[in-house]
Amino acid sequence: MSLTESFRQRTTPQLQLGNRFRALPRSAKWSLSALLIAALYLTPYWPDVPVLGWIINTPGTSFENVLTDQIMMFILVALGLNVVVGFAGLLDLGYVGFYAVGAYTTAVVTSGQFTLPWIAALPLSVIMAMIAGVILGTPTLRLRGDYLAIVTLGFGEIIRITANNSNWLGGPRGISKIARPPSIGPLQFGVLNAKPYWYLGFTVILIVIFVLTRLENSRVGRAWAAVREDEDAAELMGVDTFKFKLWAFAIGAAIGGLAGSLYASKVGFINPDNFQLQLSILFLAAVVLGGTGSMYGVIMGGFLVAWIPERFRGFSTRRYFVFGVVLVLVMVFRPQGIIPRRGAAAGIAKKGESDV
Amino acid sequence: MSHWLIYRTFWDLTVSGIVLGLIYALVALGYTMVYGVLRLINFAHSEIFMVGTFGVLISLTKVFGISLFDDGQYPYRSGFVLVAILVCSIIAAMVVSGAGAIVLERTAYRPLRGAGDAYGAVVLAFLTGLIASFLFSDHIMTNLAIAAVITGPVSFGYVRIFRRGRQAPRLAFLISAIGSSMAMAEAVATWGPEQRSVYTTPRVLEKKVLFNFLGADVRIDYVIVAIGAILMMTSLLLFVNRTRLGRGIRAVAQDAETARILGVNVNSVILVTFLLGGAMAGGAAMMFTLVYDQTRFNIGFLLGVKSFTAAVLGGIGNIKGALLGGIVLGLAENYGSSIFGGQWKDVIAFVVLLTVLMFRPTGILGESLGKARV
Numbered sequence: 001m002s003l004t005e006s007f008r009q010r011t012t013p014q015l016q017l018g019n020r021f022r023a024l025p026r027s028a029k030w031s032l033s034a035l036l037i038a039a040l041y042l043t044p045y046w047p048d049v050p051v052l053g054w055i056i057n058t059p060g061t062s063f064e065n066v067l068t069d070q071i072m073m074f075i076l077v078a079l080g081l082n083v084v085v086g087f088a089g090l091l092d093l094g095y096v097g098f099y100a101v102g103a104y105t106t107a108v109v110t111s112g113q114f115t116l117p118w119i120a121a122l123p124l125s126v127i128m129a130m131i132a133g134v135i136l137g138t139p140t141l142r143l144r145g146d147y148l149a150i151v152t153l154g155f156g157e158i159i160r161i162t163a164n165n166s167n168w169l170g171g172p173r174g175i176s177k178i179a180r181p182p183s184i185g186p187l188q189f190g191v192l193n194a195k196p197y198w199y200l201g202f203t204v205i206l207i208v209i210f211v212l213t214r215l216e217n218s219r220v221g222r223a224w225a226a227v228r229e230d231e232d233a234a235e236l237m238g239v240d241t242f243k244f245k246l247w248a249f250a251i252g253a254a255i256g257g258l259a260g261s262l263y264a265s266k267v268g269f270i271n272p273d274n275f276q277l278q279l280s281i282l283f284l285a286a287v288v289l290g291g292t293g294s295m296y297g298v299i300m301g302g303f304l305v306a307w308i309p310e311r312f313r314g315f316s317t318r319r320y321f322v323f324g325v326v327l328v329l330v331m332v333f334r335p336q337g338i339i340p341r342r343g344a345a346a347g348i349a350k351k352g353e354s355d356v
Numbered sequence: 357m358s359h360w361l362i363y364r365t366f367w368d369l370t371v372s373g374i375v376l377g378l379i380y381a382l383v384a385l386g387y388t389m390v391y392g393v394l395r396l397i398n399f400a401h402s403e404i405f406m407v408g409t410f411g412v413l414i415s416l417t418k419v420f421g422i423s424l425f426d427d428g429q430y431p432y433r434s435g436f437v438l439v440a441i442l443v444c445s446i447i448a449a450m451v452v453s454g455a456g457a458i459v460l461e462r463t464a465y466r467p468l469r470g471a472g473d474a475y476g477a478v479v480l481a482f483l484t485g486l487i488a489s490f491l492f493s494d495h496i497m498t499n500l501a502i503a504a505v506i507t508g509p510v511s512f513g514y515v516r517i518f519r520r521g522r523q524a525p526r527l528a529f530l531i532s533a534i535g536s537s538m539a540m541a542e543a544v545a546t547w548g549p550e551q552r553s554v555y556t557t558p559r560v561l562e563k564k565v566l567f568n569f570l571g572a573d574v575r576i577d578y579v580i581v582a583i584g585a586i587l588m589m590t591s592l593l594l595f596v597n598r599t600r601l602g603r604g605i606r607a608v609a610q611d612a613e614t615a616r617i618l619g620v621n622v623n624s625v626i627l628v629t630f631l632l633g634g635a636m637a638g639g640a641a642m643m644f645t646l647v648y649d650q651t652r653f654n655i656g657f658l659l660g661v662k663s664f665t666a667a668v669l670g671g672i673g674n675i676k677g678a679l680l681g682g683i684v685l686g687l688a689e690n691y692g693s694s695i696f697g698g699q700w701k702d703v704i705a706f707v708v709l710l711t712v713l714m715f716r717p718t719g720i721l722g723e724s725l726g727k728a729r730v
Contacts, residue, residue: 322490
């Protein structure tokens with residue numbers, strides 16, 4: 001890579017913005033962040049803002065519902081999958097499996113066989129998804145690269161087909177009347193008003209971002225980076241690669257389960273068709289489109305993958321065609337994603353050698 | 357549960373399992389060869405297969421004018437004309453699939469390798485124009501006209517961007533593959549005459565039972581599939597092992613960089629690999645329509661996943677492995693769904709894969725074509 005080339009990469013607009021932000025004094029940083037967070041909490045009201053509203057509103061469907069049923073879930077799932085794909089460099093094509101485990105756990109314990117309250121179902125779903133991650137990871141994480149991809153893809157399908165064939169899980173009809181979060185004061189979690197779900201979901205997203213940022217900059221995060229860049233070298237330097245890969249799988253799965261649980265309690269009804277294989281592929285598309293390994297990138301990717309098909313509903317069925325072409329175009333012209341990982345853009349990854 | 361059923365129908369299941377397995381194997385060849393040279397799961401290969409089935413459909417209904425509705429009234433019962441029609445439709449499928457694979461390579465993968473050229477730029481510019489035109493018009497002819505006008509200037513811009521020649525990370529290829537797979541399937545679903553419903557393909561061949569094999573009926577279409585698949589695979593093996601271009605493929609699979617230094621034109625080798633994989637998928641498409649008499653815009657997806665499973669099962673990058681993996685998978689699915697019930701069919705395929713990878717992490721026959729990746 002020539003010097004001018006790496007210089008050009010270093011100064012993409014996003015990075016300029018990021019660097020300028022980092023250069024600000026602490027007080028300005030805090031107030032800007034607070035402003036941004038406040039604006040994001042008010043996302044359900046964005047369609048009423050003059051110009052922004054025209055861009056972001058989804059014709060034909062309620063923007064609120066798109067926000068809570070699609071965008072919120074995709075952002076959470078993209079954050080979780082990013083731990084597996086972006087941080088640890090493991091290709092997981094069956095992530096929808098963990099999402100399904102989370103959703104089904106919430107559904108079964110609040111409506112199917114038991115009647116636990118929502119507040120108990122949420123952590124239980126996260127734990128179940130985590131256990132599923134460990135169960136899948138233990139035998140398969142010794143496989144490399146693309147073998148892992150096809151095995152995880154199989155796992156996602158197995159979960160869905162099992163749900164479809166098991167009466168205990170409602171079979172093809174699924175499970176309905178899933179518990180909603182308890183209403184607190186003005187926050188009424190009902191069918192009509194989707195806004196409280198966004199306040200809840202966005203809070204969860206903020207917590208997840210905080211936890212993941214801490215994790216990425218910790219010993220665990222550095223171990224993941226080592227595994228991602230060169231697994232053999234990491235092993236030789238004394239990193240217990242298997243352990244850290246399993247951690248990545250478990251944490252990624254836990255966030256997937258969290259997203260699934262929130263989804264189930266929002267829509268109140270799930271069936272196996274909600275967890276098709278194609279969804280796994282869309283999740284991965286969200287991560288790579290946004291920028292593998294970059295937290296704000298994958299949030300952007302999750303938003304776009306959920307939002308584009310709804311925004312262009314006027315295109316009717318052509319919108320999936322449009323979506324496919326957009327994926328190709330973004331990959332051709334911005335192969336590192338829309339907001340690339342900082343190290344990746346500066347050219348840490350050797351030419352053509354990096355897996356992610 | 358009907359355990360006894362498997363004893364009674366064992367040989368029937370075996371015969372149809374082998375036929376299904378051969379179709380998997382032919383599709384798996386495309387995955388395995390592209391994986392060999394590019395280390396890429398070519399997700400869009402399933403759509404190359406799908407396009408091939410439509411090639412067969414068009415050649416049978418439009419070119420030969422065989423009507424769908426005289427079912428049971430086979431216009432060509434035997435003889436030279438029937439053979440000619442079968443040969444022509446398999447060639448049509450191979451041409452359509454091969455062309456699809458080449459366009460795919462040039463448009464969706466080559467620019468990512470930092471070697472984008474004018475062909476890819478024109479196709480990408482046209483697609484850009486097409487999706488931009490949706491903003492203004494719903495009429496397909498107007499869309500095409502707008503797209504054609506936009507193509508010219510935009511493709512010049514794209515060629516300029518391609519000149520930077522940056523190599524993309526491996527995951528970008530995968531997403532590009534997924535995107536083009538989606539675009540191809542949706543294009544057929546949107547602009548095909550039947551849109552999302554099933555197309556029945558006309559039966560040219562009366563499916564007579566030729567002979568009995570241990571109580572199992574062996575129909576004539578099964579025999580054609582078996583002979584055709586074996587012929588295609590043998591010629592592919594001969595091509596890869598005996599010809600100059602085949603040696604190029606093996607060289608690139610072993611080490612693309614060294615092959616390039618030693619004078620192999622890597623880009624044209626990759627193009628040939630896609631062409632061969634596409635042609636095999638086209639052959640599979642013809643055999644699929646011959647046996648199952650139908651197609652649909654999303655027919656490739658599950659079959660593609662299964663075929664890739666077959667390729668991994670046999671040892672990815674390994675041509676003989678694809679054959680073995682396909683047959684093992686076809687048989688396992690047939691026996692398994694007879695024992696556990698049809699609804700578990702897809703689970704069985706993946707459980708077999710998991711079990712095999714547990715004990716042989718690089719598939720039954722191991723990775724080949726190039727050396728195993730370290």
